[in-house]
Amino acid sequence: MSEKRATREAYGATLIELANEGLPVVAVDADLSGSTTTAKFASAYPDRHFNVGIAEQNMIGTAAGLAVEGKIAFTGSFAVFATGRAYDQIRNTVCYSGLDVKVVPTHAGITVGPDGGSHQMLEDIALMRVLPGMRVLVPADYVAAREAIRVAAATPGPFYIRLGRAAVPVIYDDDYTFELGRARLLRTGVHVTLVACGVMVEQALAAAEQLELEGIHAEVLDVATIKPLDAATITASALKTGAVVTCEEHSVIGGLGSAVAEALGELAPVPLVRVGVRDVFGTSGEPAELMAHFGLTGADIAAAARELLVRKR
Amino acid sequence: MTDAARIAAIEAKAARMRYDIVEMIAEAGSGHPGGSLSAADIVATLYFHVLRHDPTRPDWPERDRFVLSKGHAAPVLYAALAEAGYLGRDHLKTLRKLGSILQGHPDSGKCPGVEVSTGSLGQGLAIANGMALALRLDENPARVFCLLGDGELQEGEVWEAAMFAPHYGLGNVTAIVDYNGLQIDGACTEVMCLGGVAEKWAAFGWEVRETSGHDVEGLLDALTEPPADPAVPVVVVAYTIKGKGVSFMEGDAGWHGKAPSAEQTATALAELGAALEAAGSTPASATEGGAR
Numbered sequence: 001m002s003e004k005r006a007t008r009e010a011y012g013a014t015l016i017e018l019a020n021e022g023l024p025v026v027a028v029d030a031d032l033s034g035s036t037t038t039a040k041f042a043s044a045y046p047d048r049h050f051n052v053g054i055a056e057q058n059m060i061g062t063a064a065g066l067a068v069e070g071k072i073a074f075t076g077s078f079a080v081f082a083t084g085r086a087y088d089q090i091r092n093t094v095c096y097s098g099l100d101v102k103v104v105p106t107h108a109g110i111t112v113g114p115d116g117g118s119h120q121m122l123e124d125i126a127l128m129r130v131l132p133g134m135r136v137l138v139p140a141d142y143v144a145a146r147e148a149i150r151v152a153a154a155t156p157g158p159f160y161i162r163l164g165r166a167a168v169p170v171i172y173d174d175d176y177t178f179e180l181g182r183a184r185l186l187r188t189g190v191h192v193t194l195v196a197c198g199v200m201v202e203q204a205l206a207a208a209e210q211l212e213l214e215g216i217h218a219e220v221l222d223v224a225t226i227k228p229l230d231a232a233t234i235t236a237s238a239l240k241t242g243a244v245v246t247c248e249e250h251s252v253i254g255g256l257g258s259a260v261a262e263a264l265g266e267l268a269p270v271p272l273v274r275v276g277v278r279d280v281f282g283t284s285g286e287p288a289e290l291m292a293h294f295g296l297t298g299a300d301i302a303a304a305a306r307e308l309l310v311r312k313r
Numbered sequence: 314m315t316d317a318a319r320i321a322a323i324e325a326k327a328a329r330m331r332y333d334i335v336e337m338i339a340e341a342g343s344g345h346p347g348g349s350l351s352a353a354d355i356v357a358t359l360y361f362h363v364l365r366h367d368p369t370r371p372d373w374p375e376r377d378r379f380v381l382s383k384g385h386a387a388p389v390l391y392a393a394l395a396e397a398g399y400l401g402r403d404h405l406k407t408l409r410k411l412g413s414i415l416q417g418h419p420d421s422g423k424c425p426g427v428e429v430s431t432g433s434l435g436q437g438l439a440i441a442n443g444m445a446l447a448l449r450l451d452e453n454p455a456r457v458f459c460l461l462g463d464g465e466l467q468e469g470e471v472w473e474a475a476m477f478a479p480h481y482g483l484g485n486v487t488a489i490v491d492y493n494g495l496q497i498d499g500a501c502t503e504v505m506c507l508g509g510v511a512e513k514w515a516a517f518g519w520e521v522r523e524t525s526g527h528d529v530e531g532l533l534d535a536l537t538e539p540p541a542d543p544a545v546p547v548v549v550v551a552y553t554i555k556g557k558g559v560s561f562m563e564g565d566a567g568w569h570g571k572a573p574s575a576e577q578t579a580t581a582l583a584e585l586g587a588a589l590e591a592a593g594s595t596p597a598s599a600t601e602g603g604a605r
Contacts, residue, residue, distance in 0.1 A: 026450075048450070052473065053473075057436075057439070057473060061443065061470065062443040065441060065444040066444070066447045068440065069447030089439075089470070091433075093429070093430070093431075093433070093436050097421050097430040
């Protein structure tokens with residue numbers, strides 16, 4: 001677990017692999033191809049990369065047109081602009097027509113860091129999750145990001161793949177396979193289930209280590225597919241442990257916590273706590289500082305689990 | 314076919330489409346007659362001469378593509394698709410009804426011949442550009458035509474796309490502006506004046522052509538003449554009359570988005586029926602489209 005890589009690094013590199021393999025992938029950017037790492041793809045396949053300038057609505061529309069004609073159109077920007085600035089284009093053109101457009105934002109959540117609240121997107125999972133036909137993926141590390149991109153390329157229709165700016169530990173081996181719509185059991189336990197996505201998987205694993213020292217055996221699920229949600233696996237774990245903590249680098253409104261609460265509310269109501277950003281905007285700071293500031297560390301998750309276990313009794 | 318005969322044939326198609334537009338909107342009880350009627354000659358000229366297409370093969374790879382960016386004018390597209398044979402005429406009376414392939418705004422997942430769903434204004438040209446890029450990558454000679462409304466030009470994304478096409482040398486794109494001067498709340502110049510439309514497209518690097526949008530000969534010239542530079546996209550600014558062909562609808566913004574009453578429908582169809590007969594046809598002698 002020593003190596004650290006940003007999930008966004010997987011983006012440009014994987015597009016090159018896919019093109020090398022003969023897939024008709026194209027990439028559309030809005031003046032951030034260096035940040036999104038698609039500049040690498042642009043160097044390898046200059047005729048398949050299109051920069052629209054600072055124009056995210058046109059970015060999505062152009063990607064949609066490429067998809068209409070059979071291309072696998074990858075497109076991205078910072079998450080805040082890719083989703084918020086171009087929401088109607090994603091809804092009415094990409095999803096309504098069911099087009100093969102993969103929206104891959106590379107700077108999501110507070111780990112964007114010093115750029116501050118205007119650039120730290122905390123509502124994107126909520127916005128994307130409600131769109132009919134949209135699949136929402138939040139990979140936990142570089143390997144999962146790479147495999148998520150490969151699965152999205154091989155699966156027709158719209159995808160949203162949320163990647164991050166900050167380097168995070170690589171937790172998966174190269175034999176990892178991304179299973180669309182399946183939660184991954186990372187650690188078995190009996191007292192509480194920690195359901196996490198993205199950078200919070202690392203924090204959930206750290207929380208489980210802490211809790212173990214106290215005799216609390218936490219189960220950890222990596223829910224890299226938020227839609228379609230693996231309600232069966234999450235429900236089974238919730239029924240086993242009787243308590244669930246959701247962990248996300250996103251608003252507690254509308255994201256993973258909401259999706260899990262909706263599923264458990266219908267299928268297996270158990271005490272639940274949502275660890276996430278509590279209905280506020282982000283702020284400038286270094287990613288590690290911000291994780292502590294907003295209560296998203298392993299220690300915060302462990303504390304939430306302890307409180308929950310009191311309620312469980 | 315002589316030029317005069319070709320023009321007369323297109324005019325007859327447009328007359329048929331206008332009759333169908335009013336009839337289907339009246340049957341639906343809602344819809345957008347004004348901007349459908351203003352675009353009838355443009356769309357008829359496209360479907361019955363300019364576009365290389367084959368209604369028996371909607372997926373023919375080398376067909377020219379048409380994107381109706383002003384998606385609320387769906388009835389003019391449906392009328393053309395029915396007249397061309399993409400869909401049976403019996404579908405027209407199902408417009409806007411539950412289960413219909415003819416949604417209130419075009420839905421590519423339901424209606425044959427619709428290339429992409431539209432309806433949220435401002436998005437069509439960006440899509441057309443993307444399609445044109447893909448066609449160029451595939452060395453496909455097909456062209457992409459995109460019809461926009463003049464009110465629609467108030468949407469910022471239109472100008473993002475207008476910037477894009479010349480930058481990428483998309484000479485296989487033709488934009489057409491149905492310049493009828495009216496939008497829902499009134500005259501475009503009063504609601505939000507855009508200034509010189511032709512000058513703006515030219516400033517973004519387009520080859521601009523201006524014509525009456527009701528003069529088929531002028532439209533044929535504007536839509537078929539090759540661009541001076543094959544890497545420069547063409548925009549045709551087509552000056553039209555909103556509600557063209559129905560006396561009480563012409564030039565009245567109030568007919569942007571409402572269906573005529575039974576009495577108004579009778580008046581309108583009498584006028585449009587007379588125009589059809591003048592063009593050598595009758596309301597009852599519509600071409601039967603393919604069974605779909």
